[in-house]
Amino acid sequence: MALSVCVTTLAGGCADGGDAGGPGSVPRSVRVQDDLLKNAESALAGRCLTERRISVRSDGGDGQGRGVAPQREFPYGIDDPDWAARHGFGIPVEHGSREQRVSASKEQQRLSDALFGTGRRELSTRTATGLVVQANSDGCLAEAKRVLYGDLGRWFRAEVTVNNLGAAAHRRVTQDPVYRAALARWSRCVSPVQQADSPGELRSAWQRRAHDLAPREATALQQRFAVTEARCVRRTDLARTGARLEKRHAAELRTEYADVIAEHRQLRDHGLRYAVRHGL
Template identity: 65%
Template sequence: MRASRIVSTVALSMCVAGLVGGCAGGAGSGAAVRSVPRTAQAQDDLLKSAQTELVQRCLTDRKIPTPTSAEPQPADGQRQFPYGIDDPVWAAEHGFGIAVGTGRSRPATPKLDRTAAARQQRLADALFGTGRRELSTRTATGFVVRANSDGCLAEAQRVLYGDQAAWFRTDVTVNNLAAAAHQRVTRDPAYRAALARWSRCVAPVHKAEDPAELRAAWQRQARDLGRRQATALQRRYALAEARCVRSTDLAATGTQLERRHTAELRARYADQIDEHRRLRDHGLRYAVRHGR
């Protein structure tokens, strides 16, 4: 699957959720003139609201119906352990943090009928454009991401940021730096050495080369177990993972290396980071000026 298709799929979900969620009041709402928010989260919310309103206007002009139901939201309270669970207490209570099924097969997702499929395709074409993808950039992880410049999303970004091609290039680059840093960590000799120590530590419970393999082993075994047994096994494996992560400093090594690789990547891509910040500031000023 090409990176551009992955990005398009994710973007479609984000656009649909944003369109359903609605937008902030426009210039005619009578609100007082605002200044650019100080916090990054508030700035993100403002840009998202402004872009959503511009996309909605474009779709309306093109007579494209917008969705009427929201996408399901991810569950709250999930913790992220990018380099293995390092909290034995959490692992003893939550295991890997993976919900245990009932053991019964889930019903297949119903296929869209032709009318619904055509409507969805029309929406996707209007959002992302059609034909040859004119825009292309390579991320720090090595993927080539492509996009069209004739869809409503591109039009909204052109209005909001002033230069849609530059925004696409810098936004893709900046948003992939964290993934690139993680990729570099997993290939770093220091991390590989810590991972080998972890593998030897966890072997008495289950042989696995890394935490992902340990999770996969549990999932395979859980298919043939009842809920209680599957839950107990998940907690046993997760606790073994966490204890070995602690004793081998796997997560600490990963976190330390990530800081170093992140700094190196930010230095390497400093020009694009600065340009992304400039375009983002342009978008924030536009959103405030137009009462988004």
């Protein structure tokens, strides 16, 4: 997915969200700032690829292709039965052969190596969930971030940490006794259709059962499981319980990581000013 997004962005750029804040100034809107930084990283990475004589072409992999469900997030289980009836879990059922997928993967490997780097991963940091994230420093995306933010190592550590605070909050919610009680009620609710301790387990159960089914049958089974999930999420108030608890845990994490958040904001401001100053 990361490579597809990078290729599409590098080949076509991002849409301008407006609210530019005037010529030569940093935009006021956070969304527009995000677009500006994304465009700047893409422009700098594109120049790097050109210097390395690697061409970029978009294959239309923007996630809006045939059979792909509209993008929605359900962090604590699908709570929209109508959406579930139309899109199931939102997981596409594969129709292509394994050979076709392997061939497409090979075609992307050279570009992936150039973008993300190869060899030993020199950058490393630990997130609030305890996960160790590593990356190369010799790829074109790393070079773009080095130029844009001034210090690749500091940016990598701050960006990874801040970007994973949401996952850390989600993890704390799933361990919260209040959420666990709601989840137990949800599990009992779905048990007549499929035994599962969590929405994730329900998806895994579908994947196991769908493995030997024809695409149409696999899709029908996915929709049946997803509707069951959604109805039980509604009945047990699972999603609203998770969302309520997440606000509290997210606030706690913002306090715990206030220094890293401040450093991330400082480096981000540096990148925004660089992008504006150099017309990126």
